[in-house]
Amino acid sequence: MSGDVVHAVERFRRDEGHVNLPTDRGRLESILDRHHRRLRRVVVGMIGDANRVDDVLQEAYLKAYRRLPKRFANEAHEATWIYRVVYRCCLDELRRSRRSRESPQAELHVVARAPLDVSDVLAELAPNDRGVLLLVDLLGFGYEETAAVLKIPRGTVASRLNAARARFARTIDE
Amino acid sequence: MSDQRVREALERLPIPEEPPDFFDDLWLKAEQEEREAARRWRRIAVALITLVFVAGTAAGVFAVGRGAGATVVDRTIACRVITNLDSGSVYIGSEVRLPPDHVNGGVFYQPGSLWVAGNAGAKPQLTYVQVSKLVKGGYSFDGTICKKTAAIPLARSGLPSLGTFSRAGNARFDESCDVAKDSLVTVRIRVTELSANEPTGAVLAIRSGRRQRPTAFVEWTPTRVRAWLAAGCIQR
Numbered sequence: 001m002s003g004d005v006v007h008a009v010e011r012f013r014r015d016e017g018h019v020n021l022p023t024d025r026g027r028l029e030s031i032l033d034r035h036h037r038r039l040r041r042v043v044v045g046m047i048g049d050a051n052r053v054d055d056v057l058q059e060a061y062l063k064a065y066r067r068l069p070k071r072f073a074n075e076a077h078e079a080t081w082i083y084r085v086v087y088r089c090c091l092d093e094l095r096r097s098r099r100s101r102e103s104p105q106a107e108l109h110v111v112a113r114a115p116l117d118v119s120d121v122l123a124e125l126a127p128n129d130r131g132v133l134l135l136v137d138l139l140g141f142g143y144e145e146t147a148a149v150l151k152i153p154r155g156t157v158a159s160r161l162n163a164a165r166a167r168f169a170r171t172i173d174e
Numbered sequence: 175m176s177d178q179r180v181r182e183a184l185e186r187l188p189i190p191e192e193p194p195d196f197f198d199d200l201w202l203k204a205e206q207e208e209r210e211a212a213r214r215w216r217r218i219a220v221a222l223i224t225l226v227f228v229a230g231t232a233a234g235v236f237a238v239g240r241g242a243g244a245t246v247v248d249r250t251i252a253c254r255v256i257t258n259l260d261s262g263s264v265y266i267g268s269e270v271r272l273p274p275d276h277v278n279g280g281v282f283y284q285p286g287s288l289w290v291a292g293n294a295g296a297k298p299q300l301t302y303v304q305v306s307k308l309v310k311g312g313y314s315f316d317g318t319i320c321k322k323t324a325a326i327p328l329a330r331s332g333l334p335s336l337g338t339f340s341r342a343g344n345a346r347f348d349e350s351c352d353v354a355k356d357s358l359v360t361v362r363i364r365v366t367e368l369s370a371n372e373p374t375g376a377v378l379a380i381r382s383g384r385r386q387r388p389t390a391f392v393e394w395t396p397t398r399v400r401a402w403l404a405a406g407c408i409q410r
Contacts, residue, residue, distance in 0.1 A: 025201065025204070032197075040189065040192065041187065041189055044187060044188075044189055044190065045184070045187055050188075050190040053190060054192070054193060054196060057196075058196070058199065058200050058203065061200055062200070062203060062204055062207060065204050066207070117186070117188065118183055118184060118186050118187045118188070119187065119188065121183070122187070133180070133184070134184070137177070137180050137181045137184050138181070138184040138185070138187065165177060165180050168180055168183070169179070169180060172183055
């Protein structure tokens with residue numbers, strides 16, 4: 001079969017939908033297959049409000065879908081990118097909540113004094129410290145990866161992590 | 175509390191159950207967003223096309239307007255009729271554009287013209303006003319005996335029609351109207367130019383005599399002239 005014929009057949013098959021070219025949706029689905037469960041845990045830890053978790057996660061995924069890069073340098077780059085998108089959406093949500101004075105953390109803080117669970121303890125931390133703690137201690141990210149996701153220097157990751165761990169331990173021991 | 179205990183505590187973070195239609199809902203929203211984005215782009219495109227069309231039309235209108243009427247000269251002058259005769263004359267003539275004429279081996283261009291002249295002492299005829307492509311700038315006013323004065327109505331003022339002149343029939347007229355000796359002839363003319371040396375139209379009104387009665391009214395274009403003259407005017 002000559003090259004031209006092969007080309008024509010391929011084009012026909014593509015037109016007919018027989019060739020599964022990676023669409024943006026397909027690529028994002030593939031990324032989410034790998035990271036969704038862990039991303040969900042981050043959002044739960046960051047937001048603290050179970051009712052808002054799915055909305056924030058969907059908003060983050062839609063944002064990711066709209067801004068999906070054409071290609072990633074490697075898997076680490078891909079992971080950093082999707083975690084950063086989700087983390088930013090969490091911060092946006094926390095800002096919105098604070099502005100509307102309907103902070104779920106505040107509610108949780110008041111309602112859930114006893115018994116105190118992990119969500120309540122996390123809610124005691126500043127959002128930036130919470131992010132570092134969740135990425136490093138919950139998901140097992142290294143300092144470099146965390147620094148890349150949060151776009152902060154490695155040293156800042158270390159200092160925030162120390163402060164967050166100390167505060168977390170103090171609160172949970174109380 | 176050790177770092178290990180922090181990790182163990184975080185492991186106890188309660189994760190709410192995910193709705194079964196989480197991803198269906200997500201992709202539905204994505205599709206809706208895409209449709210809305212497409213609609214938004216279509217609206218923007220339509221708006222842009224409309225804008226471009228309107229801008230183009232406006233530019234065209236301005237271009238045509240500028241070309242056709244950007245240069246309009248409206249001037250009124252008063253010229254004293256100076257003559258040794260018992261009475262003076264004012265001459266009004268016009269012709270439409272005609273093909274170049276070949277006279278004695280030379281070319282005589284006839285682009286169409288309009289003029290008003292009168293007695294001026296030693297000069298039996300002095301051109302007060304002239305409109306022609308052959309005149310520098312497309313028109314000229316006498317500045318020796320004619321002075322600027324207040325505008326007179328640019329209207330027929332009940333004058334009888336002399337006729338319409340075009341290339342198809344009579345292409346020109348040249349009339350003489352008697353005016354009182356030493357009286358003033360007031361001429362108002364509004365010339366429209368496509369560009370310098372390219373007059374595209376003119377409207378002329380003349381009043382003369384001690385009472386400044388209407389004497390002539392002419393609508394001139396290079397292709398058609400309509401004239402209204404006082405009853406006393408005669409063909410030269």
